[in-house]
Amino acid sequence: MSLFLQRTFDSLANGSAYAALAVAISMVFRSTGVLNLAQGQLAMFSTYIALVFATGPSPYLKFSSNTDVLGAAWPIWAAILGAVVISMVIGAFTERVIIRPISADPVAAVGATLGLYLLLGAFVRKQWGGRTMFLGSPFPQTVDDRWDIGGARLWHDTVGITLTMIGVLGLLAVLQRRTKVGLAFRAVTSNRTGSLMVGIRVSRVLMLGWALAAGIGALAGGLIAGEINVRPDMMGRLLIFGLAAATLGGLRSPVLAFVGGYLFAFLETMLGGYVSFIDSQVTLVWALLVLIIVLFVRPSGLLPRSEAWQQR
């Protein structure tokens, strides 16, 4: 029982990252109909930005050496927040400059997001190299920073990451449900032409949606970097789990995408832990298999059928 509990706890941090990426993907797809395949790379890029802020002047890290602007090393929290802000600006810029002119054509839009995917990967490899780097966690990470519950260890770090992500996504839900901006966002996702007719500035709302999605991805990348370290390919696996989780919500429901993130992380940990022939790498394949089965059995994901039908 304690082993089961331990594995459940272990799945929480990864689940938070998957859930955050899934919510970001769902938000963008719901509002613009574009599957942003660069979501993971944007998160990876902003994690490197956080690394630059957190490292301070260093001859080993480009853009951090000989810069008076950055000054000394920033605390990790500040570094991650700085990266989130920059990432939001990049997200808004991406929507305005790259996606908006071609959003009417899905092939062109997906092609553009893939172009961004390749561009960010090439940039990071050529500026910072392909080696693994360490960012650290904003939460205590020593051996003693844990609670022992039912024979299992629950790390402060895990709880911190999970609560932060739940808090941020809760705030996002409040923003969507209780503010005028959120109302405008919901109106645009529901009926873009109708929103234009009642005077909502659709383009600004969409730009905000992309900025928020990029910010959430950046936060997820910055927080999970303490667990998986920083490398150019750090988000590939997370993106696939994020996409799978978003699929559970029919690519349109952020709430179900959020639940799907934790569900996939739980499944990943349990399969890797209890099934002898599945190692940590192969869990990705099983996630893919589960995704195919879900699409076979329930094409709309976990969305109610009537709602899925309305959204087609």
Place this chain on the structure above:
Amino acid sequence: MTTRNPSTSTPLRIVWVAISLAFVVLSVRVAFSATPKIVTDFSNAIALSLAFGGLVLLTHYLGLLSLGQGALVGVGAYAALHAVNDFGAPVVWMPLAGLLAGTLVGAIVAIPSLRLPKAYLALLTLSLAVAYPIILKQVDGNLPVLLHGEFVAPSWTGIAENDEHIWELFLVAIYASAALFLVQGLLRGPIGRAFIASRDEPEAARAFGVPVYRLRLYGVALSGGMAGLAGGLLMIPTNFNDFTHYPEELSIKMFALAIAFGGSRLISSVPAALILIFLPVWLIDRNWVVEYGWVGLFKSEGFIYAALLLATAYLTRGKGFMHLFERRKHRNLETAVTTNRGASLVADQLMALENQLNRIEGFVGEQPDISSRQEPTD
């Protein structure tokens, strides 16, 4: 939809035949004069042009997005290699095992995803692209698996025993050109027109009795089969299989090149395949891959592909540069028709006459319907 392809006019057909002949002559010349490394690269490019053909079919004929073509090539390579190693299939026929495996996997991915919005196919195929190297590593292990067979040229070819790479090139070229010819023929006929109808006006196509879902399913399976066959053909010059051959970047680069160079002709996949194979060779030869910083970024493969994708998205709205060329040809044809005023006058008068006849036919045709409707009320 029913407009005749202007490129089928006789002079253009002659140009295409001349280009094809020039390509064949170049291939033979390369085969007999270049180093074995270049010949092998050339064979790989010809094999991969089939996989690009499959992608062109998906993106330009069906309007679907597949980001896992590289993985399907890997599936074909795996099936072909194990058909020989485990089941003793003749090496010459092993690409057909790849064709079968690619078709099956393509269909398996397509069946659930095609019932949903088009983004799902992109999503599932991207997942396949990421998962495939992991699966292959798990199944075949870390080390490359060698093909238990060799390609000895028949004596009538006059190819020496240690020049097997030349024979391999010819084998690959025969398979690839036959497959491209067959698929191009299929696309020129009613099936190709139905593909385009299901892409442009799916609802109208359904109304005319075109089974859109089934057609797309066949399209994705055919595209997967072409990728699988390409994988099987890759085993001819390469002779071994390894999980590092099929990273997710391969699928993404293939997608980038397919949408950049794709058009209404599958032959446009050949330049895409040549770039995929020879660009890294060229970058390594110029020592650009070891450069870092901003200069290194602009000289990197990732940047070149990203620039190509973004340029395709902006300049052609995702339809590819060949499409710009084809559109210009359409425009030229229209201009040629309108400038011939005498002919257009006759054509206009004929059209007016046909419209009048149609109206009269419609009026006559409506009479029985009116009486039949009146009968029950009477």
